[in-house]
Each structure stands twice: as C-alpha cells, then as structure tokens.
Amino acid sequence: MAAKPSAKDKAWILFDEIVDQAAPDGEHTNPWATNSDGSLRYEPDFDTLTRLLGVPLQLKAASQSGVPALALDVWLSYELRRAGFHPDQTWPRAESPRILPMPISNLLAALPRTERASLQTRLASKSSMSGVTSSSANILGKNYLKQVDVIMTDWATGPELLISTKRMDSSYGKNAANRIEESYGDAKNLRMRHPQAALGFVFGLRSxxxxxxxxxxxxLIDLLGKLGNEEDAYHAxxxxxxxxDDALPDSDVEETETSALAEPGVDGAEEDEGLQQDTPQDDLGVSLENLPRLDLLHEKIPAGLSASRFLSIMVNHVLDATPVTMHREARRRRRAATPDPAAVGESGIVHDTPVAE
Known part of the structure; x- marks a missing residue:
C-alpha cells in the first residue's frame, strides 16, 4: 500500500516543475553580466525564487514540514547550476535522488542504456539507499556532524561549497537569537575542518x-552582516x-535536523519506498496555477547581504580554490561575460568586486 504523500512530496513536484520551466531541457541562462566599469556582477534569477517561495504558501506547509526552508535550498542549488557547475555536483539535485555521489553518477554514464535505465529507476524509487543516495547530507566539522542544506563535494576534493539556510516567518523575538547562535557555532565547526570550502549562510525573513x-x-540584520565579516566564520x-499576504500555519516547532550521531555523508539508514517521481500532479491535487503572490524587498537588504554579492563570492571562491582544469563550464560562463579578454589572466580567473543588485 503506497504511503500518503507528504507536504514535502507535493512540494518537490512543484519545485521540479518550476526549475524545469526556468531551465528547459537543462539549459540554464548565464548569470554573469558586466557593469559599466567593466567589472562583473552576478544576476540572480529572482523570478524563479519568487515562484519557489510561493509553493509553501500554495500547500499551506508549516515550518516543521521543512518545505518553507527547502524553497531556498532548491533555488540556491539551481543558481549554482546556472553558474555552470555540474548538475550532479550541486545538491539538492534537480531530480531524485536529491543527493547522488559523483562516482555513482559516473557509473550511470558508463553503463549500457538498458542497465543505466534500470539502475536509474531503482535509485529514483527511494529517497535514500544506505551508503549510496540520500535526501540530506551530513558533513563532519571539527567537533560534530552538521546537516548542510546546499553542498558541493566529492571524495577527491572534499567539500567545495557548504551553504546553510534558515527561515523565519513568525515568532521572531522567540527564535531569532537561537537561529543566530546555531549559525555562528555551525560556521566555526565547519570552517575549522574545511578551510578551503566556500562557506555561506542564507537567511529567509518575512518582511x-x-x-x-x-x-x-x-x-538580526546587524548580526547577519557581522557573521559574514569574520575571518574564521562564513565567507559571505x-x-x-x-x-x-497569506499566512503559513503557525508553529513554534523548530525544523528537524539530522542527529549529530548519524554517519557522515549520505543518510545511514535506508528509507521506505518514497513517492514515485512519475506521479501526476493531478493525482496529488497540486498545481502551479495561481501560485500565491510574493514580493522580494530588495530595497530593505543592505548591500553586504545581497544575493548578488553572496552568489558571486561563493562561485568565485570555489573557482579560485581549484585548478583551472576543474569546473570548466563555470569558468567559461564567467569568462564569456567579460568584455575585455585582457582582464582575464592565463588561469582564466576574473577577480571582480561583487556589487549589490
């Protein structure tokens, strides 16, 4: 007997459709553009973010369901693919399983068509397979394991990018201090074991x-800025x-995270059969039509906390910390937006000053 689809099951179908429409056939727009002075800027796809943020409102998903915060994770991973990173390197992936180690991805690519199709079906039918795939990733920091929301990692490189996300839509005075304290501790924990990884923190806040x-x-805004200015904490x-206008269900329950005693990497336990990915939207009663309207208040964001600056720093840090033979498409996309080839060194790296949108 099939399990009843959860709010997250329904959300993933909508999230995937929104991302598919933003990148038809996997073709992503180039996020890099040029300022009048010749420097580069990163232009986030805010239209897609607005639609993704509308999904929890459409489903009336409470915070403990994980859906409101997941909208930010899906968008950030989508932006990393826009920047040119491999679709299987940016987690959560745009399809199930959401976390798929690159060795498994390379194995799939090397298999004959029939064997590949069979294995892909097997992998997609479960949200987690012990030691192979997962719906979330745990990374060992200096002292404890941390579930990281958006990640790029491989056994050959170790973590290259780690982004934690938090979201608050209510109970600000009650929860704000806890969220900041947790984020500060997580930054120290992860940075001390992975100093080369691009480490970032994104906070979603209702206006x-x-x-x-x-x-x-x-x-809260002041502390968020300070979190990105310490040398041994977040890079941005x-x-x-x-x-x-429409309110999410009230809840003071904190979002559930993986226990610090779990195994690093993919989840340590195999889960029951998940929602089949070919389940029609109509069967779940979900639709992208008439998503609730949601506005982004860019003018309320300090320049140092803008999404443009943040994504620029994250992408540039990954490229600057790796050889030019890696992430070639990401380098090509950034270079393609440079009007003056002389501004690009032999390594192909453009060092620019991020600007606010």
Missing part, C-alpha cells in the same frame, strides 16, 4: 518583522526578505 518587531529586525552571508 512583517519590520513593523511587528523593528528592534529585533535591526538586531545573505538575507532574503519577502512579503506575502
């Missing part, structure tokens, strides 16, 4: 905090502020 709890908003931090 009504500005009127309901302005002092908390001022304090980002604030996404959104405004909407």
């Amino acid at each position: 009504d905090i500005l009127t309901k709890e302005p002092d908390t908003a001022e304090w 931090t980002c604030l996404i502020m959104f405004d909407y």
Whole structure:
C-alpha cells in the first residue's frame, strides 16, 4: 500500500516543475553580466525564487514540514547550476535522488542504456539507499556532524561549497537569537575542518518583522552582516526578505535536523519506498496555477547581504580554490561575460568586486 504523500512530496513536484520551466531541457541562462566599469556582477534569477517561495504558501506547509526552508535550498542549488557547475555536483539535485555521489553518477554514464535505465529507476524509487543516495547530507566539522542544506563535494576534493539556510516567518523575538547562535557555532565547526570550502549562510525573513518587531529586525540584520565579516566564520552571508499576504500555519516547532550521531555523508539508514517521481500532479491535487503572490524587498537588504554579492563570492571562491582544469563550464560562463579578454589572466580567473543588485 503506497504511503500518503507528504507536504514535502507535493512540494518537490512543484519545485521540479518550476526549475524545469526556468531551465528547459537543462539549459540554464548565464548569470554573469558586466557593469559599466567593466567589472562583473552576478544576476540572480529572482523570478524563479519568487515562484519557489510561493509553493509553501500554495500547500499551506508549516515550518516543521521543512518545505518553507527547502524553497531556498532548491533555488540556491539551481543558481549554482546556472553558474555552470555540474548538475550532479550541486545538491539538492534537480531530480531524485536529491543527493547522488559523483562516482555513482559516473557509473550511470558508463553503463549500457538498458542497465543505466534500470539502475536509474531503482535509485529514483527511494529517497535514500544506505551508503549510496540520500535526501540530506551530513558533513563532519571539527567537533560534530552538521546537516548542510546546499553542498558541493566529492571524495577527491572534499567539500567545495557548504551553504546553510534558515527561515523565519513568525515568532521572531522567540527564535531569532537561537537561529543566530546555531549559525555562528555551525560556521566555526565547519570552517575549522574545511578551510578551503566556500562557506555561506542564507537567511529567509518575512518582511512583517519590520513593523511587528523593528528592534529585533535591526538586531538580526546587524548580526547577519557581522557573521559574514569574520575571518574564521562564513565567507559571505545573505538575507532574503519577502512579503506575502497569506499566512503559513503557525508553529513554534523548530525544523528537524539530522542527529549529530548519524554517519557522515549520505543518510545511514535506508528509507521506505518514497513517492514515485512519475506521479501526476493531478493525482496529488497540486498545481502551479495561481501560485500565491510574493514580493522580494530588495530595497530593505543592505548591500553586504545581497544575493548578488553572496552568489558571486561563493562561485568565485570555489573557482579560485581549484585548478583551472576543474569546473570548466563555470569558468567559461564567467569568462564569456567579460568584455575585455585582457582582464582575464592565463588561469582564466576574473577577480571582480561583487556589487549589490
């Protein structure tokens, strides 16, 4: 007997459709553009972000379902693919399984068609297979394991990019301090074991905090900026502020994270059969039509916390920390936006100053 689809099952179908429409046949737009002074800037796809953020509202998914925060994870991984990183390197992936180690991806590519199709079906039918695939990733820091929301890693390189995301839509005074304290500790924990990895933090915040709890908003935004300015913490931090009318279900329950005693890498336990990926949307009662309207408040975001600056720093850090023989498509996309070839060194690396959108 098939399990009843959860809010996250329904959300993934909508998320995948939104991303597919943004990148038809896997063809992503180039996010890099040129400023009037010849420097590069990263232009995030905010239209896609707005649609993704509308999914939890459409499903009326409470925070403990994980769906509201997951919208940010899906968008960030999509942006990394826009930047030119391999679709199987950016987790969560755009299809099930959401985490698939590159050796498994390379194995699939090398198999004959019939064997490849059979194995792909097997992998996609489960949200997790012990030691192989997973719906979430745990990374060992200096002292404890941490579930990382958006990640790029491989056995040959170790973690190359680690992004943690948090989201708050209510109960600001009650939860804000805890979220910041957790993020600060996680940054120290991960940075000390993986100093070469691009380490970032993205915070999603509903705009009504500005009127309901302005002092908390001022304090929170100030601390987010400071989190990205310490040499041994995050390389960059980002604030996404959104405004909407329809309220999500109230809940003071914190989002569940993987226990620090779990095995590193993919989840340690095999899960039951998950939702089949070919399940029609109509059968789940979900639709992209008439997604609730949601606005992004760019003007309320300090330049140091902008998504443009954040993504530019993350992508550039990964490329600067790896040989030119790696991530060739990401380098090509960045180079293609450079109007003056002389500005590009022999390594192909362009060092630019990120700007706010």
